Amino acid sequence: MKGDKTTYPIKVYRWLFVFLFGLISLASAQEANQKKSEQTQIILQVEGLSCPFCAYGLEKKLKAIDGVKKTDIKLNNGIVKLYVRPNVVIDSLTLKKKIDEAGFTLKKFNRKQLNIKNKINKKNH
Amino acid sequence: MRALLNLPIIVVILLLVEQVNAHEPLFGLGPHTIYQYGYALETEFEQSDAGMLNRLELLYGITADWAVTASLPYAYTGNNRGVNKIVLRTKYRFFxxxxxxxxxQLAVHAGFSLPIQNLKxxxxxxxxxxxxxxxxRHYFFSGIRYRFNGWERTLKRGNIILTDVAYGIRPWLLEYLQPDPVFLLELNTQWQNRSINNGKTLKSTGGYVVSLSPxxxxxxxxxxxxAGIKIPIINGLNGGQKMPGKEYIIGIEFHFPPIF
Incomplete structure (x- = not known):
């Protein structure tokens, strides 16, 4: 009986540890998801972009803009996607200047708020 | 002494200069420039009748349309073995x-060489x-250069006109961050005036050579x-001059992130 009494609290602690670990993991996953959902994507249409070697300069110029986390350059359609940190506003003049400095021409740009969470929810419904 | 007087100018220009060229003809001219404040390092080995030459080039983009280059040719053979001059070039893309x-694109080019060893x-x-x-998919280039040769003691080599046309093709339209091969074919022409030595025109100098360069x-x-080979195919050289041999070129170019 004594043995039972001593093992019972250990099991409780074990389950409590598993529960807390699960809770922390869930919270951090939610936080990461929240950050992703707040990420802004800027889509640029760039003219004159024809070779990968020259695109290196464009990538470096755009990545130097404060708030830009990642770039995705598609040469075959001249589309450049910028992934920007939440709450960072990049105006069209800054983008135009940086693209000019890289030796290309900005034709148009489009900004949109990525909301991955909503997309997942929609898929689930 | 005069070489020493030239030294500060060279140093100042070298400090200002660093630069690039990207997809351009190997033996001809192209209008490409580098991104603003970007710089590049390039080294090329050239083998011709004159022997082997290595060029080390620093390239810099003052603006996206204006680039400058400093080139140090190192000769491995011949009387002028070693580094005996510095070549400074600039390019401005005006369209x-x-x-x-x-x-x-359209660009103007200019440049000059400075002897750095006792003015030899x-x-x-x-x-x-x-x-x-x-x-x-496609590249097309054309260019024309006029080169004024200076006096070397009593010898004045004939001035040269160089014209080039080039076609390039990218067989696979790969995306950024994928390897990108481009094949080129150039047609290079060189016309040179006769040289003058001690006031006399040298008959067996000058003429023209047409080359095909894959x-x-x-x-x-x-x-x-x-990498490329320049193969002379037609010549109209004066006097008893022989058709020049093939020229081989191999090089590597690195672009570095902009400094600002």
Whole structure:
């Protein structure tokens, strides 16, 4: 009986540890998801972009803009996607200047708020 | 003493100068420039009748349309073995028309060589004009240069006109961050006036040579490998001059991130 009494609290602690670990993991996953959902994507249409070697300069110029986390350059359609940190506003003049400095021409740009969470929810419904 | 007087100028220019060229003809001219505040390092090995030569080049983009280059040629053979001159070049792209996946460009070129060892070696000044059309699939380049050769004691080599046309093709339209081969074919022409020595025109000098030059540019992100052969096919050289031999070129170019 004594043995039972001593093992019972250990099991409780074990389950409590598993529960807390699960809770922390869930919270951090939610936080990461929240950050992703707040990420802004800027889509640029760039003219004159024809070779990968020259695109290196464009990538470096755009990545130097404060708030830009990642770039995705598609040469075959001249589309450049910028992934920007939440709450960072990049105006069209800054983008135009940086693209000019890289030796290309900005034709148009489009900004949109990525909301991955909503997309997942929609898929689930 | 005069070389020493030139030294500060060279140092100042070298400090200002660093630069690039990207997809351009290997033996001709192209209008490409580098991004603003970007710089690149390039080294090329050339083998010709004159022997083996290595060029080390620093390139810098003052603006996206204006680039400067300092080139140090190192001769491995011949009387002028070693580094005996510095070549400074500049290029200004005064016209650019961009479309989705394509660009048309025009640039003016200028440059000169400065002997750096007791004023030995040839001095020259050149000016040129180049046109380039570049798309995802095709390249077309054309260029013209005029080179004024200076006096070497009593010898004045004939001035030279160089013209080039080049076509390039990218067989596979790969995306950024994928290896990118481009094949080139150039037609290079060189006309040279007769040389003068001690006030006398040398009959067996000057004339023209037409060459066909296949080449390959292979890039991955900011690194480019280059290789080509210049094959003389027609000549109208004066006197009893022989057809010049083939020229081989192999090089590597690195682009570095902009400093600002």
């Amino acid at each position: 650019r028309h961009d479309k989705i996946g394509a660009s048309k 070696g040839s001095k020259y000044v050149f000016a040129g004009l180049s046109y380039g059309y570049e798309s995802r 080449g390959l540019l292979f890039s991955y992100r900011n690194i480019m490998l280059k």
